[in-house]
Amino acid sequence: MPQPVIRPARPEEYDEVGRVWMESWVSTGLGEASDFLLANLRARIRHEINDGWSLFVADDHGTIAAMLALHVPRLYLDMLFVAPAYQGKSLGRKLLAFTRAKMPQEMYLRCVRENEKAWRWYEREGFVFEKEEIEPSNGFMMKYYRWKRQSAG
Template sequence: MNIRVASELDYPDLRLIYLKSRRKSFHWADIEEMTLDDFDKHTVGEYIILAEEDTHILGFASLYLPDNFIHHLFVHPDFSGKGVGGQLVNASIEKMNKPLRLKCVSENQKAMKFYENNGWKKVVEEGKPEEKYWVMEYE
């Protein structure tokens, strides 16, 4: 598996991964409101790395470097549970300065468990009652 910086040529595949992954995993959200354009809107000004194997993109992470913040981490549903997310997290940790932070939707138990298993700690739960998320930190 290769981790590299994304280029605009990768964006069509990244848009699709972002849409498919959210539609499959975000059971609390209205999937009909999700579009391919969301990727571009939600990653403006971010440093994007991706994981690929045999030129096939498996997932990506978008990082907001000034705050050492992982904004997005998404793996194509077909490759979930195969170590892609862990590789992307490790590459993100190497790129930024500790402590790193991220937010994880409280209802996303699979993601919460993934981060905790990879050394992230819950700091505080924030947000409106219907949109709760955990701020998590890696030191």
């Protein structure tokens, strides 16, 4: 079965991207699905795009399998969420390779400390822990990671 295609998200897909984001977040066990959460995520997508996000989706023949939000000028991988039905199928690794093509020398990201599955995965993928800090907007303790291309030699 061919892998989903990574491409820029279209504005008419933003609401569906918000649903995928919520379902993936809920799959971590750190939140519960709600109309309120969904509305907030959908509104945040539009706000973040206006603030410089480059938003991509993994498109599986018309089904959004994952979302990827980058802020390339800041070298920031902001969001990488894979829909529950697509988790464990190397789609995250494909999205990360796509991200490294966009930011080939260095990038950073944040991950909720309690989302151990995610931050352990980033560590296996070569990201190095830098610090922990509370995110004032939601109260979560965030782990900050950085990845730098290894120089040859």
